[in-house]
Amino acid sequence: MSATDTPAGTPSRVLIVVTHLLGVGHLARMAAVGRAMAAAGVDVTLASGGRAAATVDTTGCHRIQLPPVHCVGTDFRTLYAAPGIIADAAYLAARRAALIEAFDAVRPDALITELYPFGRRSLAAEFDALLRHARAATPRPVILASIRDVLNPPSRPEKAEGALTTLAAFYDGVLFHGAAALVPLSASWPVPPALERRLIETGYVHDGARAAGNGGTDGTDEIVVSGGGSAAGLPLARQALAAARLVPERQWRLLVGSGVAIEAFEGLVADAPANMRVERARPDFPALLARAALSISQAGYNTVLDLAAAGARAILVPFAEGAEQEQTQRAGELARRGLVRRLAAATLTGAELAATVRAALGEPRPDWSGIGRDGAARTAARVEEAIIRRRAAGHAWARLETTLARARKAGRPLAFWWRDDDAIAPTPALDTLLAARARWAVPLSLAVIPARATPALAERLAGEAQVDVLVHGWAHVNHAPAGEKKAEFGAHRPRASMIADIAAGRARLDALFGARALPVFVPPWNRIAPELAEGLPALGIAALSTYKRRPPDGPAAPLRLNTHWDPIDWRAGGGLAEEAGLLDGLVRRIEEELASQPDVLEPIGLLTHHLVHDGWIDRFLGEVMDRLLASGTVRFTSPRALLAAQAGRR
The missing domain is CATH 3.40.50.2000 (Glycogen Phosphorylase B;)
Known part of the structure; x- marks a missing residue:
């Protein structure tokens, strides 16, 4: 049985980590979630880092009490181990060790941290240690943050940015125990698109069993x-x-x-x-x-x-x-x-x-029916769905490893190349992309939009090695009629206008980037009229790059350097597509290469768009690249090398 296999009938294991510092509300909410999961057959462990609370019902959950901490008033930065005794470094280290020990004992399929990284920054050291440990585990659990409907707004933008960075580095999603229709998270916390895509709305979590009447009369009309x-x-x-x-x-x-x-x-x-x-x-x-x-x-x-x-x-x-x-x-x-x-x-x-x-x-009782309170059961269902997705991704990673090992054993090298689209100017996103390229030491082809390219981009690339520039259309403007797929160089424009744009684009990039610019045309949206494609060699364009496998019976010129794998879920509006599907798509493409003749290998093209990446895309792309480069059979090539090889064969 592999590390990603789970025996049939084995219940999912969930570890919930929560520390309440003032009242018991945080613990009570997580206990309600834990009981709902336990009722659904999940093996739940609740690791509590606050003081013991007799009024909180954790029935059905295994409970681990960490060395407790609490705070006084609103000073959440000073943590006390006991009244008047500040928690020192040794005490906090014992908490961290206890958390890691709890994780190893449970070996959870899902790890849920309550409030962190949106809050509990005074406990960041222990949470970060746990998260690093969980990310390195095999199999890796799904990692989720749990937050209530309203957060205390960040006092500085850096706090929200830091939370997003931590989320992207470690987490798969954020359980939002509220209702956006009533109070959206954006009312109390910045919600950029990257975070919005990771929110899992559960509705409000209420302990319905605790709300049942106990048959007494205390409180009547009081x-x-x-x-x-x-x-x-x-x-x-x-x-x-x-x-x-x-x-x-x-x-x-x-x-x-x-x-x-x-x-x-x-x-x-x-x-x-x-x-x-x-x-x-x-x-x-x-x-x-x-x-x-x-x-x-x-x-x-x-x-x-x-x-x-x-x-x-x-x-x-x-x-x-x-x-x-x-x-x-x-x-x-x-x-x-x-x-x-x-x-x-x-x-x-x-x-x-x-x-x-x-x-x-003197007023009638209000109508509270608009606030749904079934969030505990819905959370249990959403977590189980996330576990299933995580397991599917784990199996897909294993399939990728097996396929790469088969290629290595067969002595079959796999050629890859990397194209990134829509570059126009220096940006922090471009810096991230270039830093990743340097870390992996592979060639990168930047598809640059000629009409919008800036001299500053040329200056930024001047000191970069293994970075080539491709002609990305002219202005990246859609000319297709309403209702049709977007295209700048489709059959909707006069051919003469498109030829003029291609010539102008190549000339502008040659002027800006010199020898770094290659005669490779990348039509925006990867669409180009067939008759225009066939005429590219006459315009000095040596290669055409679109998306999907090149036609086996297409014309010999221009050379086709297509891309085949894109991690972005464009149909959903952006963000990372489902991991298992992405990995299976990559495995299929590799298998196609292994089934073909060695002398007709088509380099597998990775397509990225740095300007719309978020931390989750970058993290996943990094994991994929690390696996490919460690395989012993993948080598990255470039259009420059491929064009030179083609010229040498003539």
Whole structure:
């Protein structure tokens, strides 16, 4: 059995890594996802890096408790191992070692990191160590990030750029536990196309089982006040004490999180008026909400979903200390939709809260039905689909290795060449492309658009080795009628106009790039009228390069130097196409070469478009090139070498 094989009937294994630093919301959401996966037959391990939370149900999941850390207030950069004891380097190293040990013990088919790399940057060292370890594993698991509906916006653009870089380097996708129709991720975080393509919308994750009634009567017609699992809810709790005194005709219940110190809890009990009961947070909180007349709370993800499940009247006082904006944004959106009343924590008084309570109690219960809450089950399904795709890719990689080994054993060298289209000027994307070429030490052919090429591009290429320039049409302008496939040199234009453009294009590139420019024509969109193609030699064009296998019975001139493999999913609007399909396509092309006569080998052309690459395309292309170059049978050639060989045969 190969490393990519999974015995029939073996359940998928998933490792979820989560660290909650203040309240328990992050852990509760991941526990709900884990239980949904376990219910679907998945073997789930939950590695928790926060303090133990008795109210979080992890039934059905294996639970690993890492050496815990927590923070105080909104200082997420300072991590504590215990109250008053800062987590030192040795303590954090022990966490990293425990994470790697957990990964090796589980050998997961899927690794899910909650919030990272969008947050938890204070724990970046341990997450990055885990990610590097996971990427090197055989078989490699699918790697997914898990985020809620609203993130705390990055304080600087560099943070969003850094998160995207990490995602592209390690991750396959991002589980978005929200609904774009309600609150799109772009409302709180920059979402460039590369990230948009990797979002897997699951809907909201809610613990439906926890929301079921427990048969009790506690909370009936009461005003229930909750402040989450940490001390961050204390300011709201103290204003609720004052408000309760101003609304004496109602029974109030204050729930205090386990993260609140005993001294503070006892102080609230002592200060509470006769119409308020103060107790620790309860696992049946959703059932209390369903019976309550009104809820007063912060605007955390899980709390809002509990409110939606209960169909509750609600006053939200979002946590907004420091630079925190997540709850404020969520509460604002819900208030805009008429589902809640929102008050600002910074200016909240007992009198304001009491007046809002009286107003809210006089209104009908809102309709929360627009917020779907089946995200846990949908997440389980999406993760299983991702695992299946990852396994398919693993099998495809194995097929590529087997095919390359067969060619090596047969003593059959495989010729490849590389063309990249649409170059016009120096860009960071071009720098990335040229750096990759230098790393692989293979020839690169840049198809440059003559009408738009800049002298700066010539200057940028001046010091580059093994980079040739090809004639990429004239202006890369579509002349095809509406409804037809795009073409600049199709049958839709006068032949004389196209001939003039080809001549002008070659002359301009010769002037800009000198000997680096080759007489190789690359029609935009890889389309050219057949009669024009046959006439290219008369224009001084020695070779034509389009896409797909060259016609076996085509004219001898010009020389056909086609490309055959493109990693971009153009039909889906860009981004990396499905890995398994790409690899299988490459294997088929190699097999075609192995089945042909050695003296009629057609170099396999790799086609890229650096200007529209994202990190996922670059990562995959790098993996493919590394495999090809390590095969011992692949050699990269160039149009320059092929043209010289053709001239030598004449």
